[in-house]
Amino acid sequence: MIAPGSLLAAHDLRKAYGPTPALDGASFSILPGEVVAIMGPSGSGKSTLLHCLAGIIRPDSGVITYRDRVLSDMSDAELSALRRTEFGFVFQFGQLVPELTCVENVALPLRLAGTRRKDAERVALEWMERLEVDGLASKRPGEVSGGQGQRVAIARSLVTSPRLIFADEPTGALDSLNGERVMELLTAMARSANTAVVLVTHETRVAAYSDREIVVRDGKSHNMERAV
Ligand code: ADP
Numbered sequence: 001m002i003a004p005g006s007l008l009a010a011h012d013l014r015k016a017y018g019p020t021p022a023l024d025g026a027s028f029s030i031l032p033g034e035v036v037a038i039m040g041p042s043g044s045g046k047s048t049l050l051h052c053l054a055g056i057i058r059p060d061s062g063v064i065t066y067r068d069r070v071l072s073d074m075s076d077a078e079l080s081a082l083r084r085t086e087f088g089f090v091f092q093f094g095q096l097v098p099e100l101t102c103v104e105n106v107a108l109p110l111r112l113a114g115t116r117r118k119d120a121e122r123v124a125l126e127w128m129e130r131l132e133v134d135g136l137a138s139k140r141p142g143e144v145s146g147g148q149g150q151r152v153a154i155a156r157s158l159v160t161s162p163r164l165i166f167a168d169e170p171t172g173a174l175d176s177l178n179g180e181r182v183m184e185l186l187t188a189m190a191r192s193a194n195t196a197v198v199l200v201t202h203e204t205r206v207a208a209y210s211d212r213e214i215v216v217r218d219g220k221s222h223n224m225e226r227a228v
Contacts, residue, residue: 006065007032007164007196008053013062014219015048022048023059024219032163033194035187037207039224040216046200047168049216053198054087054166055079067163084113088157088165088195090186092172094149096141096156103128103137106156113160120159127155131185147178154186164196171206183209 009029015022022045030036038046051057053064055071064071066086071079083089088109096105106124111117128134131151136144144152150170157165167186171179187209190197199210207213213224 005031007034008064008066008198010049010053010064011062013049013052013059013064015052015057015059021219023052023062026062026216026219026221028053028214028221030164030196030198033191033196034212035190035197035199035210037199037201037210037213038216038221039201039204039207039213041202044216045219046202046216048219049221050166050168050198050200054089055083084109085160086163088160088162090150090153090157090165090167090170092169094141094146094153096149096152098141101138101140102133102144102152105141105152106159109156109160124155124159127159128152130189131155145178146174147182150174150178150182151185154182154189158189158193158195161193162195164198165190167197167199169200169202171201171203176205179203179206 006029011027013023013026026045026049028049038049040046052059058072103121103124106128107120110120110123125134125137128137131154133148133151133155136148136152141149170186171182174182183206187197201207215222215224
């Protein structure tokens with residue numbers, strides 16, 4: 001049922017909002033270091049699947065395992081600890097904290113985990129250099145472009161060296177040139193750190209950066225053979 005060696009795997013997930021099924025028997029798996037795109041039209045259940053996989057919402061039924069631990073057996077506190085230490089997140093709009101500078105935003109996950117400011121900001125700056133946004137360290141999110149903000153958000157998602165990054169339409173608010181740059185950097189950085197990426201997108205061009213695609217339709221998942 002669940003592929004051996006998976007980092008994260010889900011089987012037969014169901015989730016309904018009132019009478020509407022958002023997930024209707026979706027399955028998923030990802031190997032360590034793999035980049036998997038979840039595709040499908042708007043309203044098909046992609047975000048619901050991502051939020052279930054990340055332990056943000058609980059499915060009505062179905063099993064999700066992360067490194068042999070069953071998510072439904074974990075308490076809310078255990079799930080949030082897992083999200084803080086093992087997962088990174090990138091959203092459509094960077095969701096940076098507007099009051100903090102860019103380097104403080106990138107350092108935030110480390111600060112929340114108890115790392116001292118100086119050490120957290122040193123690691124944050126290293127990631128910002130790799131994403132070519134170290135020049136923006138002292139700027140606030142309102143002073144940088146959409147593409148720059150997403151690169152700052154990617155630096156923030158990587159700063160704790162997570163095993164898995166959830167990226168929900170990370171290029172949805174960017175033009176195609178900036179979108180491609182963001183995808184290049186996200187996948188290159190993740191691959192160099194052996195971090196797996198679950199990428200939700202409705203754009204074929206963005207999904208092309210993945211190793212494998214899963215299409216969601218009407219809450220059901222379908223594995224796609226990649227055209228060559
Ligand atoms: P996608 O990400 O593919 O656009 P979603 O997972 O957001 O799809 O939504 C799947 C279905 O579930 C849609 O019919 C949507 O309207 C419904 N849905 C999603 N979230 C909620 C919610 N919080 N309350 C009610 N209905 C929801």
